[in-house]
Amino acid sequence: MNLIIVGLNHRTSPVEIREKLSFPAQTIGEPLRKLTNHYGLNEAVILSTCNRVEVLAITNDIEKGTWQIKRFLSEFHGIPLNKLDDHLYVQQGENAVKHLFRVGAGLDSMVMGEPQILGQVKDSYGYAVQHNTAGVIVNKLYHKAFQVAKRIRSETKIGESAVSISFAAVELARKIFGDLSGKTAMLVGAGEMAELAAKHLQSNGIREIIVANRTHEKAVELVKGFCGTAIMFREFPHFLKNVDIVIASTGAPNFIIRPDQVQDVMRERKQKPMFFIDISVPRNVDPLVNNIDNCYVYDVDDLQGVVASNLQERKKEAEDAEKIIEEEIEKFYRWIKSLDVVPTIIALRQSCDQIRKAELSKAMQSLGNLTEKDQKVLEAMTSAIVNKILHHPVTHLKKESNNIEGDLYIDTIRRLFDIAIDEEAVKKAQNNDE
Amino acid sequence: MSEILFYITAVIYLFATCVYSAYLFSRKDNLISFAQKVLISGFVFHTLTIAVRWIEAGRTPATSLHESLNLFSWLTVAIFLLMLIKYKQKVLGAFVSPFALLLILTASLLPKKIIPLSPVLESYWLPVHVMLAFLGNAFFAIAFFLGIMYIIQEHYLKSRKLKGLYFILPSLETLDELNYKCLQYGFPLLTIAIITGAIWSEYAVGSYWDWKPRQIWSLITWFLYAALLHGRLTAGWRGKKAAIFSGTAFMILLGSFIVINFVSGGAHGLSE
Numbered sequence: 001m002n003l004i005i006v007g008l009n010h011r012t013s014p015v016e017i018r019e020k021l022s023f024p025a026q027t028i029g030e031p032l033r034k035l036t037n038h039y040g041l042n043e044a045v046i047l048s049t050c051n052r053v054e055v056l057a058i059t060n061d062i063e064k065g066t067w068q069i070k071r072f073l074s075e076f077h078g079i080p081l082n083k084l085d086d087h088l089y090v091q092q093g094e095n096a097v098k099h100l101f102r103v104g105a106g107l108d109s110m111v112m113g114e115p116q117i118l119g120q121v122k123d124s125y126g127y128a129v130q131h132n133t134a135g136v137i138v139n140k141l142y143h144k145a146f147q148v149a150k151r152i153r154s155e156t157k158i159g160e161s162a163v164s165i166s167f168a169a170v171e172l173a174r175k176i177f178g179d180l181s182g183k184t185a186m187l188v189g190a191g192e193m194a195e196l197a198a199k200h201l202q203s204n205g206i207r208e209i210i211v212a213n214r215t216h217e218k219a220v221e222l223v224k225g226f227c228g229t230a231i232m233f234r235e236f237p238h239f240l241k242n243v244d245i246v247i248a249s250t251g252a253p254n255f256i257i258r259p260d261q262v263q264d265v266m267r268e269r270k271q272k273p274m275f276f277i278d279i280s281v282p283r284n285v286d287p288l289v290n291n292i293d294n295c296y297v298y299d300v301d302d303l304q305g306v307v308a309s310n311l312q313e314r315k316k317e318a319e320d321a322e323k324i325i326e327e328e329i330e331k332f333y334r335w336i337k338s339l340d341v342v343p344t345i346i347a348l349r350q351s352c353d354q355i356r357k358a359e360l361s362k363a364m365q366s367l368g369n370l371t372e373k374d375q376k377v378l379e380a381m382t383s384a385i386v387n388k389i390l391h392h393p394v395t396h397l398k399k400e401s402n403n404i405e406g407d408l409y410i411d412t413i414r415r416l417f418d419i420a421i422d423e424e425a426v427k428k429a430q431n432n433d434e
Numbered sequence: 435m436s437e438i439l440f441y442i443t444a445v446i447y448l449f450a451t452c453v454y455s456a457y458l459f460s461r462k463d464n465l466i467s468f469a470q471k472v473l474i475s476g477f478v479f480h481t482l483t484i485a486v487r488w489i490e491a492g493r494t495p496a497t498s499l500h501e502s503l504n505l506f507s508w509l510t511v512a513i514f515l516l517m518l519i520k521y522k523q524k525v526l527g528a529f530v531s532p533f534a535l536l537l538i539l540t541a542s543l544l545p546k547k548i549i550p551l552s553p554v555l556e557s558y559w560l561p562v563h564v565m566l567a568f569l570g571n572a573f574f575a576i577a578f579f580l581g582i583m584y585i586i587q588e589h590y591l592k593s594r595k596l597k598g599l600y601f602i603l604p605s606l607e608t609l610d611e612l613n614y615k616c617l618q619y620g621f622p623l624l625t626i627a628i629i630t631g632a633i634w635s636e637y638a639v640g641s642y643w644d645w646k647p648r649q650i651w652s653l654i655t656w657f658l659y660a661a662l663l664h665g666r667l668t669a670g671w672r673g674k675k676a677a678i679f680s681g682t683a684f685m686i687l688l689g690s691f692i693v694i695n696f697v698s699g700g701a702h703g704l705s706e
Contacts, residue, residue, distance in 0.1 A: 172591070175600070176605060176607065178606075272670075273607070294672070294674075298594060306594075306596055309595070310596075
């Protein structure tokens with residue numbers, strides 16, 4: 001199977017190059033059709049996201065196909081190839097399969113394990129189907145890639161830990177409080193980030209959200225978005241005793257929540273834990289509050305640290321994901337090869353048998369009056385010759401098809417005997433496999 | 435017979451502990467499921483050990499220190515497995531498994547022969563008192579592990595450096611609540627154990643209370659746990675403070691139990 005991926009991503013190229021090479025989804029039909037019609041590729045898929053542009057193609061000749069894709073990228077976007085070439089990576093055959101599986105599972109993404117890429121890969125395949133540039137191999141390959149991504153999601157914890165600040169804050173809240181359904185959160189200051197964190201808290205089932213903002217109207221406006229209560233800013237200290245999670249994001253130049261104040265609050269609320277998320281710079285919550293029993297204070301840097309350690313944890317999971325990918329590649333190749341070798345053998349036998357039958361009938365005609373027994377002997381003899389000649393090639397073909405160079409043997413046999421694959425036989429083999 | 439089963443149990447618990455340690459180190463989910471299966475199979479053998487010993491001795495196997503530690507170990511694993519069904523705190527097994535192993539190993543070093551119980555102690559109160567006492571202790575042991583888990587998790591959250599066990603330990607509130615639950619079960623059991631002990635003593639030696647070391651120490655533990663429960667209910671003791679308190683109380687309980695029984699040779703010095 002001659003599969004190639006040519007492309008670039010956030011690691012190999014700066015954004016100035018990536019943006020020039022991108023293919024908008026609305027007009028992707030044209031480049032796809034060009035690839036198959038003008039550049040001689042059998043099947044083609046284009047993946048274009050803000051972090052990567054990749055062309056995946058099936059071709060008869062790997063080297064020529066690679067060159068054609070490069071030429072296409074350069075000509076379509078009007079960038080000289082010498083400027084482009086340094087940024088491009090080329091993956092062929094098994095490496096290309098691996099690359100596609102890794103991309104789909106988010107292992108090649110900037111944020112390890114992020115889930116959006118799978119949707120983008122699905123879209124890119126959808127466009128190829130829509131514009132008739134996806135064939136048998138691309139179909140099978142992409143379905144396998146989606147299946148692999150799904151398996152990695154369910155068998156590893158790669159997508160579990162939060163990798164954005166607002167998610168990290170919610171995750172911490174859940175490590176402190178467990179279930180958030182009985183808890184109350186308060187936003188002191190109504191910045192964009194605080195709003196985002198509040199939304200995450202709400203989707204995690206928090207019971208109530210109170211908003212205090214210096215401009216009261218903004219607080220009132222904000223609570224409409226997630227049915228909470230707006231209070232006057234100066235009153236917020238009186239509400240602290242009923243609040244479990246405080247998200248501070250005011251523009252105040254000094255600490256507005258102090259240890260002595262929190263100590264009193266903790267006494268009033270019988271030491272029930274409190275979680276302070278301080279996303280304001282300069283900070284609003286005195287870091288000394290963290291020293292009070294059952295109080296936890298996280299500022300922006302701490303949350304960044306949490307995100308970093310979560311990413312570290314994801315890397316550990318990525319090792320398992322890579323193992324799954326290796327397994328699946330092997331399965332996929334076994335399938336591809338069985339698909340290739342069976343119809344090849346069938347076609348080989350058929351073409352030899354046709355020659356035998358044609359020659360036999362010619363001979364029968366010129367020999368004239370033959371007894372039934374004579375005819376049977378001739379028939380058996382010619383069959384035996386063909387079978388014996390084909391015996392070694394067929395056994396070797398079967399054996400070699402499981403090895404890495406199996407493709408080469410199959411290809412050679414097809415060329416030497418000038419075999420065209422019968423579509424029916426392929427379909428039959430495919431059905432038997434599934 | 436019970437001795438062979440006893441050693442099989444010990445070996446399986448050792449294996450379970452190894453797998454649990456590997457889990458804590460690698461944090462791979464399939465390891466903890468495996469460890470759990472190993473622990474459960476160990477528990478099956480442990481149950482057989484206790485049953486066979488019970489039949490061989492013809493009475494509750496809790497007269498020598500060897501028997502007592504063995505029974506304590508069995509009940510702790512049993513309570514853990516029961517709690518697993520309801521609360522699904524798998525990581526707790528990583529603490530219960532080495533503890534069960536430790537108790538069994540200590541028991542294996544002690545004389546294993548079946549000590550005949552003096553006729554004055556033969557009573558229906560024996561199984562009742564012994565089982566209640568150890569059941570209570572098993573709950574306190576679990577509370578102790580939950581406390582350790584709380585302190586570890588709290589340390590991660592306070593220091594704001596999240597790594598290692600942080601990712602697999604449950605939330606603080608879950609740990610604290612379960613700790614409290616264990617006290618709520620353990621404390622009444624301890625109370626009844628002390629009362630049945632006193633009644634048994636009345637039947638056996640004719641007095642409810644003699645101020646023997648065992649009785650004094652069980653009273654001290656009772657007061658400690660009573661204070662903890664009171665503090666939780668009224669003064670808002672929770673979290674780290676409660677975890678440290680219950681940990682200390684459990685260590686006093688365990689220490690006094692082992693020392694007193696070791697010195698007296700079992701049955702709180704009543705068997706001679």
